[in-house]
Structure formats: structure tokens, C-alpha cells
Amino acid sequence: MASCGTGTPPPPATTATPTAPASTPPPTSAPALGATGSPTPAPTPGSSREPTPETIPEAQTPASEPSPLATPATPIPTPIPGPQPPPTALPGPLPPPTPTLDPSPPPPTSSETPTPTPDHPWRGELDYQVVATHPHDTSAFTQGLLWSEGRVYESTGLRGASVLRMVDLTTGQVLRETAADPEHFGEGLALVGDRLIWLTWQAGTAGVYHQDSFELLDRFAYQGQGWGLCHDGDRLVMSDGSAALFFRHPETFALLGSVAVTEADGTPVDRLNELECVGETVWANVWLTDRIVVIDPTTGLVVAEADLAGIISPHPADADTNDVLNGIAYRSETGTFLLTGKRWPSVFEVRFDGGP
Ligand SMILES: [Ca+2]
Numbered sequence: 001m002a003s004c005g006t007g008t009p010p011p012p013a014t015t016a017t018p019t020a021p022a023s024t025p026p027p028t029s030a031p032a033l034g035a036t037g038s039p040t041p042a043p044t045p046g047s048s049r050e051p052t053p054e055t056i057p058e059a060q061t062p063a064s065e066p067s068p069l070a071t072p073a074t075p076i077p078t079p080i081p082g083p084q085p086p087p088t089a090l091p092g093p094l095p096p097p098t099p100t101l102d103p104s105p106p107p108p109t110s111s112e113t114p115t116p117t118p119d120h121p122w123r124g125e126l127d128y129q130v131v132a133t134h135p136h137d138t139s140a141f142t143q144g145l146l147w148s149e150g151r152v153y154e155s156t157g158l159r160g161a162s163v164l165r166m167v168d169l170t171t172g173q174v175l176r177e178t179a180a181d182p183e184h185f186g187e188g189l190a191l192v193g194d195r196l197i198w199l200t201w202q203a204g205t206a207g208v209y210h211q212d213s214f215e216l217l218d219r220f221a222y223q224g225q226g227w228g229l230c231h232d233g234d235r236l237v238m239s240d241g242s243a244a245l246f247f248r249h250p251e252t253f254a255l256l257g258s259v260a261v262t263e264a265d266g267t268p269v270d271r272l273n274e275l276e277c278v279g280e281t282v283w284a285n286v287w288l289t290d291r292i293v294v295i296d297p298t299t300g301l302v303v304a305e306a307d308l309a310g311i312i313s314p315h316p317a318d319a320d321t322n323d324v325l326n327g328i329a330y331r332s333e334t335g336t337f338l339l340t341g342k343r344w345p346s347v348f349e350v351r352f353d354g355g356p
Contacts, residue, residue, distance in 0.1 A: 122264060123294070123304035123354065130311065131336060132349035135172030140165075141342045144189025144198070144229065144274060145327035148211065151175065152329065152338065152347070155189040155198050162186030164198050164209060169338070169347065178214040180207070188229035188274060190236055192250040197236070199226030206253065220253035228275035230282065237282050237297060239275055243268035245282060245297060259300040261293075269293055269302055276328035276337075278356045283328050283337075290315075290325050292339075306352065308339060316344050330356065 136142075143162075144155035152167040162180035167173065180186045180200070187199035194211040195218075202225055208218035228239040235256060236248040247256040261269045261284075271287035281303065282295045290311075294304035308325055309315075316323035322342060329338040335355055340347040 126294075126304050126306040127353040128306060128308075128311075128350045129353075130348050131351050134169050134338075134347040134349065136340050136344050136347045137167075137172060137174070138343050138345050141322075142274075142327040142340055142344070143187045143342075145329040145338065145340065146189060146191055146230070146276070147329040147331050147338060148191055153189060153191065153196060153211075154327070155186050157186045157201065157342075159183065159185050162200075164189070164196065164207075164214065166214075176214050178209065178216075187226040188238070190229040190231040192231050192236070197229060197231075197253075199229050199238070201226055222248075222253060222255075227287075228273050228284065230275040230277035232277035232280075232282070232297070237275055237277055239272040239284065241271055241273070241287065243270045243272065245272065245275075245295065245300070247297075259297060261295055261300045261302065263302055269295075274326045274328055276330050278330045281356075283330075285324075285326050285328060287326070288321075288324055292325075292328065311339065311348050311350075312341070312344065312346065316341060 139161075140154060140163075141157045141161070142154060143157045144153075146153050147169075150169075152165075152169050154165045154167055156163050156165070160182045162185060164178050164180070164186070165174050166176040168175055180198070181203075184203045184205070185201040187201045189199070190197050191211060196209040196211055196214075197220070198207045198209065200206065204222055204224075204226075206220040206222065206226065206229075207216055208220065209216055225240045226238065227241045230237050231250055234250075236250050236253070238246045238248055240246065243261050244258050245261055246258045248254060249256055261272060263269060269284075269286065271289075272293075273285040273287040275285075276283040278294075280296070280298075282297050284293050284295060285291075286293060290307060290309040292306045292308060293302045294306075295301070296303050311325075320343070323344065325339070325341045325344075327338070327340040327342075327347075330336075331338065331349075335351065337350045337352065337356075338347050339350055
């Protein structure tokens with residue numbers, strides 16, 4: 001499981017790159033300045049809050065492997081009136097299909113508006129309490145976050161600065177770290193057994209690292225973009241910035257299927273980002289917002305949501321629109337969640353009313 005573990009924590013690495021722990025601000029429940037739980041409207045071009053492509057890559061280009069919900073990048077050109085080409089001969093026997101490493105995902109498994117089920121009834125908006133505030137490296141452009149065996153595992157983005165880290169929660173000290181290829185932009189992170197799987201945004205490759213040594217053990221190739229990743233104990237669940245979740249084999253990374261994620265009224269929930277598998281649900285950050293959605297992966301239905309707009313003040317995104325809420329890790333032994341954001345000064349430990 002990506003989120004739980006009771007074994008003995010590994011000893012601190014001698015090769016660790018210590019990072020000065022950030023000071024720990026007091027827990028706060030003050031409202032955020034200007035933040036809302038609603039999706040952030042597109043920034044005004046030229047404004048100081050306009051995300052830059054370099055630091056908000058997810059908005060830069062469409063996925064090379066369009067998701068079932070993706071919008072075509074260019075409009076279909078209107079045919080120009082004029083002489084028509086001669087009729088094309090009827091096609092002959094088609095060549096056998098060429099197998100691909102990672103075929104396009106199948107269409108969403110449900111074509112009807114999903115409805116809450118007795119197993120996953122609508123839970124509404126979740127209230128929460130901050131039970132602890134921990135330091136977070138304000139240079140960490142957080143893309144993936146998980147908890148295992150008493151440690152935080154975090155992956156960060158930005159080309160030339162993407163790292164995979166083992167971090168002490170209470171001090172913020174980096175206990176072990178490895179860097180991505182400078183050409184790679186790090187993305188989501190999941191744990192399968194003792195192997196960490198770390199996505200890249202556009203490079204189509206995921207690194208497989210030993211949880212303790214951070215030794216690079218393997219690589220998986222995939223098509224399309226990598227955003228969030230979590231392991232539900234059976235399958236990997238992956239996001240690509242669209243309103244779809246993709247399921248992959250935890251050992252081979254083979255694509256197993258996908259599901260369209262929607263609100264109760266059928267509206268697609270776009271921009272799914274960092275993920276956390278919690279029991280039979282998938283929790284997801286919605287990029288550029290303070291909203292976390294709880295998804296039933298069997299139907300794609302959002303069964304609950306949380307508005308974290310008030311968890312930090314001043315809100316880092318008010319100073320830099322890139323610095324949004326992103327990072328969910330579940331501590332199964334305490335039933336609490338660790339939540340942070342890109343270059344946020346704190347990791348907030350939160351308990352949601354009613355439990356996970
Ligand atoms: Ca996570």
C-alpha cells in the first residue's frame with residue numbers, strides 16, 4: 001500500500017542532503033486571502049499572476065496521448081470548395097494492427113451519469129481540523145507525496161530541480177534524496193511494495209527506485225503525460241491533467257483501463273493532479289484550486305469534497321500562482337492526512353470529520 005506501513009523506519013542515510021528545516025508556523029485556521037474553493041479562472045494574460053509555461057507545464061501543451069475527454073488541440077479545418085479529388089479505391093485487406101507498448105486508453109467505462117451507491121453514498125463537503133503543522137521546504141515544487149514507515153516521501157518538479165526525497169515529518173530534514181535527469185520534469189509518486197515509482201511530466205518514462213536505498217531499479221515507458229499516481233494495493237491509479245483516471249498494472253505499468261471522473265450531475269472534473277489511494281476511494285487535488293475531491297474509482301463519481309482554501313494564510317498562490325495546494329498523503333495508523341502545496345512553508349496534518 002502506498003500509504004501505510006508499520007515496519008522499522010530505515011536509518012538516516014549518510015548521503016543525505018540536509019535541508020534547513022523551515023520554521024514551523026503555528027496551526028492556523030484563518031481564512032485564505034482571496035482564495036476560494038472554486039476553480040481558479042484563467043489568469044489574465046500579462047498579469048503578474050499569469051502562470052508561466054515553464055513553471056506550470058501542465059497547461060502548456062495537450063497530452064501526446066489524448067485522454068478520452070481531451071479537447072482537440074486544433075480546430076478541424078473547414079474544407080475549401082473546389083475540385084474534388086477522385087474517388088478513392090475501396091480499401092483492400094487491412095494490415096494487422098501493430099502492437100504498441102502502451103495503447104490508447106479505452107473509453108470511460110460508464111456512459112451514463114453515475115449515481116451514488118450504497119457503498120459510496122454522497123458525503124458532501126468534508127470539514128476538517130488541523131491537528132499539527134510540520135515544516136516544508138519552500139523550494140520543493142511538490143508533485144507527489146506519500147507516507148510509509150514513519151517517513152514522508154516527496155517528489156518535486158521543474159526541470160533541473162526535480163528530486164525524490166525521504167523526509168522526516170516533524171523536522172523537515174531531508175534524509176535521502178536523488179535527482180531526476182536534468183531533462184526530466186518530475187511528477188507524481190507511488191509506492192508498490194518497497195519500490196517507489198516516480199512519474200515524469202512529458203518524458204514518457206517513470207523511474208522505479210528502491211524505497212530505502214533510492215537505487216534506480218527499472219524504468220517504465222508510457223504514452224501521454226504523467227501527473228499524479230497512487231497505488232490502491234491492487235492497481236496503480238494515474239492522472240494526466242484531464243478528467244480521467246487511468247489504471248495500470250503495478251508490476252508492468254501496463255494500461256488496464258480508465259474511468260471518467262464526474263460530479264454528481266455528470267460534469268467532468270478536469271485537471272486532476274496529485275492522488276492518494278485511501279481504502280476504496282481515490283483522493284485528488286484539482287489543479288489550481290484548493291479543492292480536494294474524493295472519487296469512487298469504480299464509477300468515477302465524486303462522492304465527497306473538501307475546500308482547503310482556509311488552511312493557509314497568506315495563501316502562497318496569492319504571491320505566485322504556481323504555488324497551489326498539491327500533495328496528499330494518508331497516515332493510516334492515525335487516520336490523518338498530510339497536505340501541502342508547491343513551495344508551501346508547511347505540511348498540514350489534518351483530520352477530516354467522519355474519517356477517511
Ligand atoms: Ca499522494
